[in-house]
Amino acid sequence: MMDEGPDQELLPEWITERDFNRREVIGGTIALFTGIGWWCNNQFPTAGNTNARLSEAEKSAATAAERVNVIDLRDPLLMSGLTLTVERAIESINDVLHDGTVTYGVWIAEKQRQFNSLLSTIPGVASPPTESRPAKRLARLEAVLPYYRSLDDVLHQVASTQRILATIEDPALYDGERPDQPPSNFVDIDSIDAANKAAKSAGERAAREENADSLLPDTEQVASQINLQARIQQQHSTAIQSYLDSAERFESGARKHEQGQMDQAESQFRAAKESIPDDILESELPYAISHHGPTLRDYATHFTKRRQGINRLIEACESGVDSSTQNVRFNKGLSHLIDARDVVSL
Numbered sequence: 001m002m003d004e005g006p007d008q009e010l011l012p013e014w015i016t017e018r019d020f021n022r023r024e025v026i027g028g029t030i031a032l033f034t035g036i037g038w039w040c041n042n043q044f045p046t047a048g049n050t051n052a053r054l055s056e057a058e059k060s061a062a063t064a065a066e067r068v069n070v071i072d073l074r075d076p077l078l079m080s081g082l083t084l085t086v087e088r089a090i091e092s093i094n095d096v097l098h099d100g101t102v103t104y105g106v107w108i109a110e111k112q113r114q115f116n117s118l119l120s121t122i123p124g125v126a127s128p129p130t131e132s133r134p135a136k137r138l139a140r141l142e143a144v145l146p147y148y149r150s151l152d153d154v155l156h157q158v159a160s161t162q163r164i165l166a167t168i169e170d171p172a173l174y175d176g177e178r179p180d181q182p183p184s185n186f187v188d189i190d191s192i193d194a195a196n197k198a199a200k201s202a203g204e205r206a207a208r209e210e211n212a213d214s215l216l217p218d219t220e221q222v223a224s225q226i227n228l229q230a231r232i233q234q235q236h237s238t239a240i241q242s243y244l245d246s247a248e249r250f251e252s253g254a255r256k257h258e259q260g261q262m263d264q265a266e267s268q269f270r271a272a273k274e275s276i277p278d279d280i281l282e283s284e285l286p287y288a289i290s291h292h293g294p295t296l297r298d299y300a301t302h303f304t305k306r307r308q309g310i311n312r313l314i315e316a317c318e319s320g321v322d323s324s325t326q327n328v329r330f331n332k333g334l335s336h337l338i339d340a341r342d343v344v345s346l
Helices: 011-017 024-044 044-070 074-097 100-119 133-175 189-210 219-258 264-274 296-315 324-345
Strands: none
Touching: 011 100, 044 074, 044 133, 044 219, 074 219, 133 189, 133 219, 189 219, 219 264, 219 296, 219 324, 264 296, 296 324
């Protein structure tokens, strides 16, 4: 009866027992190499297709990473275009991961690696890598896919919020129209933060476990800038609300002033002034929420002028001031308010 062939772990011992020398072992494997080579050559079209498909997905991921790295993610107006790039990468990677010819090509590469690993038990034959190159490339794509899916989720959230705020901003600024609910209700900071953290975690895991940095953007920078954008959108919602509230109160005060009710007028003017938050006045950020709307810097200029106008209106209500002086102060206040409106008008 013929001896059974050895497995990989027992091969050196099997060779030693039979007193094979290196030349005999190598000579004895020539036929086997010839057979394996013939089989692999016949699989070349599959290997070539696997390489091309993997390269296609890698290029799509690398393109998305480059695009995400160079864009200013703090700017709410840039999200819609960016989501298309990220979604193309997701689609490309997902198609490759579910391509049967690719998975078959990876299987072939792994079988070749296993065969080479078996031969490496022979003295003088180098050991192959622990994973074939196609398998490693496929694993990297599998690792980065969760990141891009999570990133797509958070980009959609901030883009959706931007569209809602842009929809309510124009009617608020030009017609004084109030939305059905406070603008701040449309900015879900907690939800955006959770999605942002999930994306960052997935990216760090892919970089750490599969060394996939070349297929990923700077995940730390991305998370930081998206976090800032959420706060920028929150500031816009506050600015819209403050615009409506202060306008309503100084308009009410103006009516009281015309009726000679100075105490009530002054109370309304002070309420209008208090409805303008200090952090909006101090903003220097050049980001808008709509393509034709004001930036946060514009809002800061607007509210500074509006507050100056309201101060003149308050002075026009002071007791002991003659009617002529009241009218002068009141008209100066209105002039400041008109200048303020011009800052946020088209």
